[in-house]
Amino acid sequence: MNSGETGVRPQFLTPTGVADIAFVPTGILTILLGPLLPSLEARWSLNDAQAGELFSSQFLASTVGVAVSGMLVPRFGYRFVLVLGLACMALGVGTLPLGPWAFGMASVACFGTGLGLVIPTANLLVADENPQRKASALSLLNFFWSVGAVACPFLLAPFQQGDHTSTLLLALGVAIAVLALFLASITLPQPLESAQAVTASRPSVLSLVRSQAAILLGALFFLYVGTESAVGGWLASYAKRITNSSGTMWVATPSFFYGALLVGRAAAPMILRRISDLNLARVGLATALLGVVALVASQSLAAVVGSAIVIGLGFSAIYPITIALLSHKFGPAAARLGSVMFALAGFGGAFVPWLVGVFSTGMSSLQLALTVPAAGCAAMLAIYLRNWQDTVAAR
Numbered sequence: 001m002n003s004g005e006t007g008v009r010p011q012f013l014t015p016t017g018v019a020d021i022a023f024v025p026t027g028i029l030t031i032l033l034g035p036l037l038p039s040l041e042a043r044w045s046l047n048d049a050q051a052g053e054l055f056s057s058q059f060l061a062s063t064v065g066v067a068v069s070g071m072l073v074p075r076f077g078y079r080f081v082l083v084l085g086l087a088c089m090a091l092g093v094g095t096l097p098l099g100p101w102a103f104g105m106a107s108v109a110c111f112g113t114g115l116g117l118v119i120p121t122a123n124l125l126v127a128d129e130n131p132q133r134k135a136s137a138l139s140l141l142n143f144f145w146s147v148g149a150v151a152c153p154f155l156l157a158p159f160q161q162g163d164h165t166s167t168l169l170l171a172l173g174v175a176i177a178v179l180a181l182f183l184a185s186i187t188l189p190q191p192l193e194s195a196q197a198v199t200a201s202r203p204s205v206l207s208l209v210r211s212q213a214a215i216l217l218g219a220l221f222f223l224y225v226g227t228e229s230a231v232g233g234w235l236a237s238y239a240k241r242i243t244n245s246s247g248t249m250w251v252a253t254p255s256f257f258y259g260a261l262l263v264g265r266a267a268a269p270m271i272l273r274r275i276s277d278l279n280l281a282r283v284g285l286a287t288a289l290l291g292v293v294a295l296v297a298s299q300s301l302a303a304v305v306g307s308a309i310v311i312g313l314g315f316s317a318i319y320p321i322t323i324a325l326l327s328h329k330f331g332p333a334a335a336r337l338g339s340v341m342f343a344l345a346g347f348g349g350a351f352v353p354w355l356v357g358v359f360s361t362g363m364s365s366l367q368l369a370l371t372v373p374a375a376g377c378a379a380m381l382a383i384y385l386r387n388w389q390d391t392v393a394a395r
Contacts, residue, residue, distance in 0.1 A: 065116020
């Protein structure tokens with residue numbers, strides 16, 4: 001155990017359990033802008049292109065957080081970075097309803113930075129702690145992310161009536177701050193790779209970034225996070241426009257998408273005992289592509305909900321499998337190379353949802369703009385159809 005990590009961890013809290021706990025609010029904040037977007041558009045008088053800039057603010061800031069995490073984790077350990085990230089998340093979400101557009105963008109950037117600190121740190125902690133079952137453990141971790149993502153729209157829906165969303169955002173900030181204080185008392189191990197090893201082997205990491213496997217994995221990280229964020233981020237707005245009613249059922253539509261992600265990730269460990277990681281990813285992406293095509297063709301709220309479920313099930317195992325491929329292929333160096341991959345994921349999250357907003361404004365049709373995530377699914381499927389035999393992830 002690392003002597004630099006002070007405090008006592010309750011026996012029932014393993015390092016993997018700590019990461020799982022931290023991933024629940026991470027799921028809430030990652031998708032928060034989606035169901036909140038119509039309210040923010042009305043409050044600040046935004047068009048879709050301007051609303052898309054909120055996603056860019058969140059994910060570009062998360063990219064900064066990812067870069068910082070890559071430097072902080074080897075030096076200070078997992079616990080410090082997790083607590084720092086949760087503190088940024090609490091500050092950002094708590095201050096979001098307190099000011100005008102510019103202040104709101106800054107608040108989004110603040111909690112985006114926190115997400116960038118927590119997400120790669122928790123994923124790499126779980127991968128380090130479960131070397132023989134990485135894909136299954138990472139699927140479980142992302143299951144807890146899905147718990148938060150599913151809960152978010154349902155938490156928000158009651159506050160939409162009368163525009164009381166500020167109360168919920170302030171309460172979320174307080175709850176996450178309390179969680180950060182709690183995790184500050186938990187003892188966690190040091191990363192597998194020391195800070196000295198990071199410095200000594202930096203040239204080899206640069207060469208790894210230029211390898212074919214790293215380039216393909218980078219494309220997958222960029223496309224997956226961008227495509228998932230575009231679907232989840234614009235789903236509520238799309239449902240609201242299709243229903244054209246004053247009710248709040250549209251707020252809950254992202255929960256069906258993230259609920260399907262949750263169910264799929266819960267089932268993934270069992271499925272992975274029967275088929276390979278790569279085959280599961282290929283089937284999943286083909287399913288998600290069909291779901292996005294159905295979403296674009298939807299003409300009713302029921303069709304939107306059904307399409308969202310299909311897309312969520314298709315996506316459920318893709319991200320954990322991609323992370324497991326990274327960890328298996330590059331071993332201990334994944335802790336440093338992972339910062340590059342998660343940064344690319346952040347760029348994807350910043351670019352693809354923003355592109356949907358730009359297309360929606362330019363074509364005056366959010367429905368047509370959703371062909372952007374369809375193209376993302378097709379591109380990922382093409383990458384996964386290649387021969388990955390030498391990079392199959394350990395479970």
